[in-house]
Amino acid sequence: MNYSIEKVATLVGACRYGNVETNISFLLTDSRSLCFPEETLFFALKSERNDGYHYIPELYSRGVRNFVVEAIPENWDMLYPQSNFLEVSKTIEALQRLATCHRAEFHVPVIGITGSNGKTVVKEWLYQLLSPNKVVTRSPRSYNSQIGVPLSVWLLNEQTEVGVFEAGISERGEMKALREIIQPTIGVFTSLGEAHQENFASLEEKCMEKLCLFRDTNAIVYPLDEELVVRCIKTLNYKNTILGWSKKDSNATLFVKEIKKAELTTTITYVWQQGKEASYTIPFIDDASVENSITSAIICLHLGVEVKTLAERMPQLEPVAMRLEVKEGQHGCTLINDSYNSDFNSLDIALDFMNRRPDHKGRKRTLILSDIFQSGEDEKTLYQRVAFLAEKRGVEKFIGIGEGLIRQRKAFNKFGKKYFFATVGSFISSEAFRELRDEVILLKGARQFGFDQLTELLVNKVHETVLEVNLNAVVANLNWYRSLMKPETKLVCMIKADAYGAGSVEIAKTLQDHRVDYLAVAVADEGVTLRKNGITSNIMIMNPEMSSFKTLFDFDLEPEVYSFRILDALVKAAEKEGITGFPVHIKLDTGMHRLGFDPISDIDELINRLKHQNAIIPRSVFSHFVGSDSDGFDDFSAQQFALFDAGSKKLQAAFSHKILRHIDNSAGIEHFPSRQLDMCRLGLGLYGINPRTNERINTISTLKTTILQLRNVPSGDTVGYSRKGTIQHDSVIAAIPIGYADGLNRHLGNRHGYCLVGGQKAAYVGNICMDVAMIDVTGIDCKEGDSVEIFGEHLPVTVLSDILDTIPYEILTNISNRVKRIYFQD
Numbered sequence: 001m002n003y004s005i006e007k008v009a010t011l012v013g014a015c016r017y018g019n020v021e022t023n024i025s026f027l028l029t030d031s032r033s034l035c036f037p038e039e040t041l042f043f044a045l046k047s048e049r050n051d052g053y054h055y056i057p058e059l060y061s062r063g064v065r066n067f068v069v070e071a072i073p074e075n076w077d078m079l080y081p082q083s084n085f086l087e088v089s090k091t092i093e094a095l096q097r098l099a100t101c102h103r104a105e106f107h108v109p110v111i112g113i114t115g116s117n118g119k120t121v122v123k124e125w126l127y128q129l130l131s132p133n134k135v136v137t138r139s140p141r142s143y144n145s146q147i148g149v150p151l152s153v154w155l156l157n158e159q160t161e162v163g164v165f166e167a168g169i170s171e172r173g174e175m176k177a178l179r180e181i182i183q184p185t186i187g188v189f190t191s192l193g194e195a196h197q198e199n200f201a202s203l204e205e206k207c208m209e210k211l212c213l214f215r216d217t218n219a220i221v222y223p224l225d226e227e228l229v230v231r232c233i234k235t236l237n238y239k240n241t242i243l244g245w246s247k248k249d250s251n252a253t254l255f256v257k258e259i260k261k262a263e264l265t266t267t268i269t270y271v272w273q274q275g276k277e278a279s280y281t282i283p284f285i286d287d288a289s290v291e292n293s294i295t296s297a298i299i300c301l302h303l304g305v306e307v308k309t310l311a312e313r314m315p316q317l318e319p320v321a322m323r324l325e326v327k328e329g330q331h332g333c334t335l336i337n338d339s340y341n342s343d344f345n346s347l348d349i350a351l352d353f354m355n356r357r358p359d360h361k362g363r364k365r366t367l368i369l370s371d372i373f374q375s376g377e378d379e380k381t382l383y384q385r386v387a388f389l390a391e392k393r394g395v396e397k398f399i400g401i402g403e404g405l406i407r408q409r410k411a412f413n414k415f416g417k418k419y420f421f422a423t424v425g426s427f428i429s430s431e432a433f434r435e436l437r438d439e440v441i442l443l444k445g446a447r448q449f450g451f452d453q454l455t456e457l458l459v460n461k462v463h464e465t466v467l468e469v470n471l472n473a474v475v476a477n478l479n480w481y482r483s484l485m486k487p488e489t490k491l492v493c494m495i496k497a498d499a500y501g502a503g504s505v506e507i508a509k510t511l512q513d514h515r516v517d518y519l520a521v522a523v524a525d526e527g528v529t530l531r532k533n534g535i536t537s538n539i540m541i542m543n544p545e546m547s548s549f550k551t552l553f554d555f556d557l558e559p560e561v562y563s564f565r566i567l568d569a570l571v572k573a574a575e576k577e578g579i580t581g582f583p584v585h586i587k588l589d590t591g592m593h594r595l596g597f598d599p600i601s602d603i604d605e606l607i608n609r610l611k612h613q614n615a616i617i618p619r620s621v622f623s624h625f626v627g628s629d630s631d632g633f634d635d636f637s638a639q640q641f642a643l644f645d646a647g648s649k650k651l652q653a654a655f656s657h658k659i660l661r662h663i664d665n666s667a668g669i670e671h672f673p674s675r676q677l678d679m680c681r682l683g684l685g686l687y688g689i690n691p692r693t694n695e696r697i698n699t700i701s702t703l704k705t706t707i708l709q710l711r712n713v714p715s716g717d718t719v720g721y722s723r724k725g726t727i728q729h730d731s732v733i734a735a736i737p738i739g740y741a742d743g744l745n746r747h748l749g750n751r752h753g754y755c756l757v758g759g760q761k762a763a764y765v766g767n768i769c770m771d772v773a774m775i776d777v778t779g780i781d782c783k784e785g786d787s788v789e790i791f792g793e794h795l796p797v798t799v800l801s802d803i804l805d806t807i808p809y810e811i812l813t814n815i816s817n818r819v820k821r822i823y824f825q826d
């Protein structure tokens with residue numbers, strides 16, 4: 001579907017500048033995701049930190065001609081000929097209004113889903129349950145915000161028979177805007193969850209806010225057994241159809257009579273509208289899945305799906321993978337695994353993710369895709385669109401799996417390398433499979449094609465111990481610190497020590513994508529690794545070695561200069577290479593007494609030497625706080641700052657170019673906002689630990705392993721080397737494949753520390769070995785192969801560092817290289 005630019009201008013009430021006739025099909029809010037410039041309308045959104053306005057020149061040069069702005073750029077007709085500018089008072093509201101108008105064009109059932117948990121699962125399951133005979137348009141992944149919802153609703157098209165959209169809120173007043181955009185005919189409340197039970201009052205308020213979604217609906221679905229929800233709904237005085245479900249109340253629209261769990265499945269017996277008893281089985285056993293299936297069942301039955309059909313479709317439900325995972329593969333490949341439902345919109349998001357992650361030259365981008373079902377489009381058009389999109393998003397090699405793709409192979413003629421197979425099995429036994437080498441591979445396949453098997457063969461065999469790194473959490477932490485800084489303050493992200501153990505390359509890719517100003521590593525080799533992996537950001541080297549100067553020049557790595565010795569050697573090396581104006585960062589010692597020039601006694605000589613050469617120039621000057629994490633050192637910090645302020649001002653005064661001044665680290669950003677100067681350096685906070693409180697921000701890494709073996713050990717026996725672990729009562733002991741060689745500190749042994757099995761504490765028994773440790777799982781319901789959390793989401797790394805009388809930095813950076821890092825993004 002598309003709209004003429006004139007129509008858009010009218011709908012959003014904009015003042016139009018420019019008179020080029022165009023049609024708009026795509027709405028863009030993030031310049032990095034541009035794909036189809038000619039048909040794109042860019043909304044220059046404004047946030048506290050960022051202003052979309054700044055990206056107009058770049059987008060124009062990439063072919064975008066249509067912009068929604070809050071102020072027309074000066075000389076727009078000279079700078080941006082052949083373009084249209086729509087001037088509105090608020091760009092976000094214009095985006096929402098356009099989506100609202102678009103939504104109003106459709107007279108099909110539209111389901112709006114709110115609740116604390118399960119929104120995305122219910123949305124995806126509704127799609128799975130309804131789509132065999134209805135064309136369902138839904139939010140891609142979890143696009144449920146003030147920006148995500150309008151972009152989702154924009155996807156409604158002539159084929160749509162049912163719309164399913166998620167509405168997520170984080171503040172009061174937000175739901176009203178989302179309701180106006182979604183205009184749901186059926187409102188769904190999944191569940192309120194048990195979180196924040198202690199904040200009862202605010203929980204109620206949150207519930208009421210969510211219920212705003214229901215105002216103009218014809219029917220609502222919610223759990224009758226959740227008292228608070230029921231109480232809040234009563235106050236709405238809702239007059240239309242109420243579709244409640246309950247395990248207790250046989251008068252409920254859907255009465256759940258029995259929930260029977262088997263080893264891998266659950267059978268739910270229910271009574272619909274007090275009629276005949278029926279049942280269905282789902283391939284899950286956890287409570288959340290059971291509840292989500294019931295919510296989905298009600299909506300299906302309400303929309304006229306037969307009881308019998310429901311019983312046939314429920315066992316086919318697929319788990320909803322929320323994550324896009326990045327893993328190291330065999331033969332120099334990197335795998336991006338997205339087993340989220342295969343459809344056009346989620347394919348677009350995954351391709352965008354791949355395309356935005358830089359890679360060193362030569363590695364091909366490959367897409368392995370299965371047939372896409374139930375798109376509502378005819379096969380030919382669908383795969384033409386897929387081919388076009390893949391090409392636009394930088395895919396060079398295409399591997400299609402499924403009969404549909406084989407039929408439509410012509411659509412992929414443009415790809416230099418393309419292969420088609422009926423099944424994953426035939427691909428695996430082919431030459432094309434054996435030829436995969438030095439490629440970045442996106443795997444995107446419907447589950448019934450068995451892509452799991454494919455991924456398993458392609459990834460490096462990992463030791464069962466892995467460090468999972470959540471890239472969304474990295475971004476959330478970054479944004480949290482940015483919100484504490486002035487918009488114009490620049491930011492250095494410290495990714496030394498392999499990004500505090502999280503893995504510098506992938507972290508750098510994410511940070512570069514979020515436009516941080518500088519990345520900083522310890523030594524030149526770390527910088528080279530980044531460059532070889534396609535990182536083009538500015539990179540600072542904190543501890544340059546004398547032997548590495550040539551490397552610095554070759555790879556554009558900007559060294560810290562902390563002494564006259566290194567200054568002179570660097571100048572000499574640069575002069576020898578004929579280099580001028582190479583940027584360096586001057587460190588002043590204001591009290592750490594580690595490295596740095598003395599801000600009083602060295603500064604004149606420093607200026608003098610810098611002035612008498614032109615090989616290098618100071619790009620920034622900085623110092624480091626000794627104790628910004630503790631109020632107890634506030635006086636000392638003030639003294640450090642005064643020294644730095646004076647010394648750095650003197651340096652600046654001697655040069656006409658701007659020299660960036662910086663001193664705040666993570667703790668400083670929070671504690672000394674007035675000392676941000678031109679730039680801050682963010683370290684530990686980025687990795688999810690607040691250095692001031694040792695509290696968690698967003699956990700980014702989880703160290704996980706699995707139970708190798710379980711055994712009963714009778715009282716009186718011992719466990720492990722040197723007979724240290726005496727067993728006092730008959731116990732169940734589990735062996736786990738992680739030892740001190742992986743970075744599991746030996747001092748956690750002999751019951752000093754613990755890990756989590758099924759959410760319960762399991763103490764380390766006896767001495768921790770090199771590759772294996774033993775834990776006490778007596779009384780914990782577990783089996784071999786079960787997952788064990790060493791630290792992470794449920795067991796903060798600071799618990800371990802407290803037990804070990806050290807700091808979280810040490811625990812994080814000690815995780816050995818042989819522990820594979822797995823990166824994911826929701």
Ligand SMILES: *Cc1c(COP(=O)(O)O)cnc(C)c1O
Pocket residue numbers: 494542623624664665666667681682683684685691
């Ligand atoms: C490591 C480091 C930082 C970051 O410190 P955090 O406490 O992790 O925020 C900042 N500046 C310098 C010079 C560093 O070496």
